[in-house]
Amino acid sequence: MKKIITTIVFFTVVLCSAQTQFEKGMEKAFGLWKEGKNAEASAMFERIAAAEKNSYLPNYYVALINTTSVFMEKDKTKIDLLLTKAQDALDIELIKDQANAELYVLQALIYTGYVVADPMTNGMKYSAKVMEAYAKAKAIDPNNPRAVFGEADYQLGGAKWTGVDTKPLCVQVDTAIELFATFKPETPFSPKWGLDRALEAQKNCKK
Amino acid sequence: MKTKLLFTISFLFITALSFAQNTISGKVLDQKGKPVAGANIYLDGTYDGATSSETGEFSFETTETGNKFLVVSILLFETFKTEIDVANYKDQTIKLRENINALDAVVITAGTLESGEKARVSVLKPLDIVTTAGSAGNIVAALQTLPGTQTVGEDGRLFVRGGEASETQTFVDGIRVAQPYGATTNNLPTRSRFSPFLFSGIAFSTGGYSAEYGEALSSVLLLNTQDEADHEKTDIGLMTVGLSLGNTQKWSKSSLSVNMMYVNLAPYQAVIPQNVDWNSPYQSLGGETVYRYNFTNGIFKLYASFDGEKFDLNQKNINFENPVRTDMNNNNFYLNSSYKGSFGTGWQITSGISYGYSKNKLKYNITGIENQENAAQLKLKLSKKVSSHFKISFGTDYFITKYNEDITDNISIDVANGYDSDIFAAYTEGDVSFSKNLALKIGLRYSNNSLLNENNIAPRASLGYKVSKSSQFSFAYGDFSQTPVVDYIKYSKYHQFESEKASHYILNYQFTKPGQTFRAEAYYKDYSNLVQYNTRDIQYNSVFNNKGSGYAKGLDLFWRDSNLYENLEYWISYSYIDSERQYKNFPNMATPGFIANHNLSVVTKYFITDWKSQVGFTNSFSTGRPYNDPNQTQFMNGKTKSYNSLSFNWAYLLTTQKILYFSVSNILGTQNIFGYDYARTPDASGVYQRQAIVPTADRFFFLGFFWTISDNKNENQLKNL
Numbered sequence: 001m002k003k004i005i006t007t008i009v010f011f012t013v014v015l016c017s018a019q020t021q022f023e024k025g026m027e028k029a030f031g032l033w034k035e036g037k038n039a040e041a042s043a044m045f046e047r048i049a050a051a052e053k054n055s056y057l058p059n060y061y062v063a064l065i066n067t068t069s070v071f072m073e074k075d076k077t078k079i080d081l082l083l084t085k086a087q088d089a090l091d092i093e094l095i096k097d098q099a100n101a102e103l104y105v106l107q108a109l110i111y112t113g114y115v116v117a118d119p120m121t122n123g124m125k126y127s128a129k130v131m132e133a134y135a136k137a138k139a140i141d142p143n144n145p146r147a148v149f150g151e152a153d154y155q156l157g158g159a160k161w162t163g164v165d166t167k168p169l170c171v172q173v174d175t176a177i178e179l180f181a182t183f184k185p186e187t188p189f190s191p192k193w194g195l196d197r198a199l200e201a202q203k204n205c206k207k
Numbered sequence: 208m209k210t211k212l213l214f215t216i217s218f219l220f221i222t223a224l225s226f227a228q229n230t231i232s233g234k235v236l237d238q239k240g241k242p243v244a245g246a247n248i249y250l251d252g253t254y255d256g257a258t259s260s261e262t263g264e265f266s267f268e269t270t271e272t273g274n275k276f277l278v279v280s281i282l283l284f285e286t287f288k289t290e291i292d293v294a295n296y297k298d299q300t301i302k303l304r305e306n307i308n309a310l311d312a313v314v315i316t317a318g319t320l321e322s323g324e325k326a327r328v329s330v331l332k333p334l335d336i337v338t339t340a341g342s343a344g345n346i347v348a349a350l351q352t353l354p355g356t357q358t359v360g361e362d363g364r365l366f367v368r369g370g371e372a373s374e375t376q377t378f379v380d381g382i383r384v385a386q387p388y389g390a391t392t393n394n395l396p397t398r399s400r401f402s403p404f405l406f407s408g409i410a411f412s413t414g415g416y417s418a419e420y421g422e423a424l425s426s427v428l429l430l431n432t433q434d435e436a437d438h439e440k441t442d443i444g445l446m447t448v449g450l451s452l453g454n455t456q457k458w459s460k461s462s463l464s465v466n467m468m469y470v471n472l473a474p475y476q477a478v479i480p481q482n483v484d485w486n487s488p489y490q491s492l493g494g495e496t497v498y499r500y501n502f503t504n505g506i507f508k509l510y511a512s513f514d515g516e517k518f519d520l521n522q523k524n525i526n527f528e529n530p531v532r533t534d535m536n537n538n539n540f541y542l543n544s545s546y547k548g549s550f551g552t553g554w555q556i557t558s559g560i561s562y563g564y565s566k567n568k569l570k571y572n573i574t575g576i577e578n579q580e581n582a583a584q585l586k587l588k589l590s591k592k593v594s595s596h597f598k599i600s601f602g603t604d605y606f607i608t609k610y611n612e613d614i615t616d617n618i619s620i621d622v623a624n625g626y627d628s629d630i631f632a633a634y635t636e637g638d639v640s641f642s643k644n645l646a647l648k649i650g651l652r653y654s655n656n657s658l659l660n661e662n663n664i665a666p667r668a669s670l671g672y673k674v675s676k677s678s679q680f681s682f683a684y685g686d687f688s689q690t691p692v693v694d695y696i697k698y699s700k701y702h703q704f705e706s707e708k709a710s711h712y713i714l715n716y717q718f719t720k721p722g723q724t725f726r727a728e729a730y731y732k733d734y735s736n737l738v739q740y741n742t743r744d745i746q747y748n749s750v751f752n753n754k755g756s757g758y759a760k761g762l763d764l765f766w767r768d769s770n771l772y773e774n775l776e777y778w779i780s781y782s783y784i785d786s787e788r789q790y791k792n793f794p795n796m797a798t799p800g801f802i803a804n805h806n807l808s809v810v811t812k813y814f815i816t817d818w819k820s821q822v823g824f825t826n827s828f829s830t831g832r833p834y835n836d837p838n839q840t841q842f843m844n845g846k847t848k849s850y851n852s853l854s855f856n857w858a859y860l861l862t863t864q865k866i867l868y869f870s871v872s873n874i875l876g877t878q879n880i881f882g883y884d885y886a887r888t889p890d891a892s893g894v895y896q897r898q899a900i901v902p903t904a905d906r907f908f909f910l911g912f913f914w915t916i917s918d919n920k921n922e923n924q925l926k927n928l
């Protein structure tokens with residue numbers, strides 16, 4: 001009996017420590033990201049991705065960090081590198097799973113990065129791809145707030161050039177905000193970003 | 208008891224952890240010994256690692272023990288992996304190898320102007336073809352704003368670096384297009400048959416191109432169709448010159464695009480005054496379709512186009528009192544199917560077949576000319592990536608051309624001429640990357656022409672050297688040969704012709720920064736074996752020889768910038784050329800009539816956000832072109848006044864999917880003269896009278912409304928314009 005208990009306890013400890021290793025790693029990476037150390041955070045997530053092949057999250061964050069860096073990057077030569085890196089990381093996960101709405105939302109975001117980097121060259125081609133990726137995400141999960149918001153936000157961003165009617169898009173932003181309120185991330189590390197940007201967009205809509 | 212045990216275990220565990228801390232440290236350098244910052248260094252399969260600092264240094268602690276794999280990864284370098292003993296890895300130096308295929312590696316740019324998303328340095332962007340004022344959706348007109356080309360307004364085709372228009376060959380997905388231009392006759396400009404929007408990439412080589420392409424003395428224009436359709440949509444266009452309709456369907460692995468266009472210039476010409484007397488204005492009905500199927504490792508494409516064109520006009524001719532009535536009918540069909548895929552390790556295959564059919568029915572007063580051309584090509588190309596430093600490719604081409612022509616006046620003349628030609632060609636080419644900064648391409652092309660009964664071997668070589676992050680030099684050399692044009696070889700039964708030849712030497716300098724490109728290119732071209740004849744016109748009983756020769760040398764400059772003002776893009780092209788030839792029936796070396804020594808194009812585009820409009824101006828200027836005045840003793844002694852044309856366009860987005868487009872060419876109404884036609888015989892006072900060759904109209908106005916119907920509300924036809 002003692003032996004059995006000992007074994008159980010021993011395994012629990014080992015399992016717990018394994019669990020905490022992932023959690024610790026992820027938390028450390030998030031910490032670096034929050035401090036604005038994007039390259040270090042991306043590297044940390046990459047290391048976790050290399051060790052944990054069963055979770056899509058590390059690669060998801062590698063892609064997300066590098067894509068969002070693009071929107072703040074002034075040096076155009078770096079943009080291509082960041083987006084290439086993001087796409088490479090995302091591709092690893094997209095091959096494994098084609099039914100994850102979050103991955104398609106991120107795909108749309110990478111394409112948006114190309115549009116923002118050089119609208120004259122990439123606008124036409126990637127706009128179609130952005131919309132297609134959001135459509136796929138919504139087909140998989142119609143209630144994913146990031147897909148619903150992202151699709152509306154992308155079109156709102158281009159509205160001053162395209163002259164598209166913003167009213168239905170603003171309604172879509174409102175819907176997304178409601179979805180954010182009810183959205184339950186699967187794990188503590190699952191994607192849950194986007195509400196603040198949606199509120200920002202809502203403010204602009206009311207102007 | 209239980210708690211005690213648990214305590215012991217966790218205690219043991221923690222002490223074990225703290226005891227086994229090892230430090231791993233070192234420095235990451237590139238091949239030149241410069242520090243590499245931002246590299247990710249870690250033990251494979253663990254979370255333990257670090258990022259290299261600005262000085263390339265790294266250091267981290269790990270609880271791992273024994274032998275583990277250390278991985279160093281960073282973009283632009285090959286990933287480094289080595290087995291280390293965790294306890295004994297301190298202050299080590301790691302040298303990373305550059306990834307030759309990285310984004311910033313040298314690309315040989317001598318002679319090549321590229322457009323499209325795959326091009327590292329785009330001289331033209333995909334949208335430029337349609338948003339360049341004066342181009343009106345004509346691929347060739349947009350390319351004429353690039354250096355190395357000549358504006359030959361009465362012809363409309365591409366004239367590159369002192370070469371005739373026939374010296375440029377067009378390829379779609381790597382396969383030759385035998386008849387790339389629409390029907391034309393005496394001094395009426397033609398345009399490219401291809402609508403720009405089916406193509407995602409354009410490479411325009413003004414010389415020194417790869418051994419993969421033959422039968423072109425001066426230049427090749429490579430058009431690549433899109434690999435995938437954007438999405439399902441219907442396009443409708445209403446224009447002052449006609450109607451267009453398009454539809455795209457997309458399935459999971461395949462897609463189909465169809466476009467139809469009907470053009471009738473009658474209503475337009477009724478309103479706008481013309482310099483030409485039309486009996487029946489230009490009319491055409493055309494369509495094209497692309498089908499694509501994606502396999503796991505490759506893509507199959509089928510491209511087909513047809514068009515029928517007709518027009519009837521009275522052209523003034525200095526030799527006749529009454530205008531000459533010209534009635535033209537043309538039917539054209541082109542089919543191109545290709546497969547591109549990869550297999551094995553590093554192998555790539557490109558294969559395809561094309562067939563072109565063109566039939567012209569031409570009537571000059573009572574003389575009728577009917578000609579037909581059937582042209583086909585078979586192509587197979589294989590390439591193998593041996594290592595990241597070496598790639599080899601080889602392939603074969605087979606061209607079949609059948610041409611026949613009938614001339615009759617329905618009274619006394621009835622002549623038939625024609626030829627059958629088969630050309631077999633094989634080539635091989637190696638791409639060597641010595642480093643990220645030095646690349647070499649070397650190739651050889653062999654061809655056998657059954658009609659001319661000759662074998663040709665043409666070497667090609669080019670070299671690229673990157674001197675700094677933003678600038679590089681390229682050099683290209685090549686020998687090129689081409690079967691003489693149909694005007695000659697249709698008389699093959701009377702004379703045995705030989706291929707015409709040219710050698711190119713090109714030195715290129717390129718400077719690029721985001722939003723800025725500067726190119727300078729100097730070249731020398733040596734022509735030999737050109738066809739000569741001894742009569743005024745080319746006839747079956749002319750005495751022909753292949754002893755003609757010539758040269759062209761010059762400097763091309765190009766500057767493109769989008770950083771000057773927000774929403775403004777502009778480019779400036781300047782070409783200087785000095786060229787003389789003794790060919791055709793030239794009595795001595797002289798500059799041909801299509802060459803202007805200086806050409807300057809300035810193109811601007813400006814997006815006005817508040818007006819939802821893009822406006823653009825293009826100004827093309829060239830100095831006078833030589834012409835021969837028989838009243839003077841010296842051959843080709845005349846020179847026209849210089850040419851200038853300022854064009855404007857305006858695209859206005861009514862809503863996202865509805866666009867209003869307006870353009871006008873030669874706003875200033877400059878009275879341009881391309882050259883002169885002289886009378887064949889002098890008049891009573893012994894003077895040869897002349898007639899100026901002028902544009903068919905001083906200005907061309909275009910107004911169109913384009914509407915896209917699709918689920919994607921951001922899609923519109925801006926790119927079709």
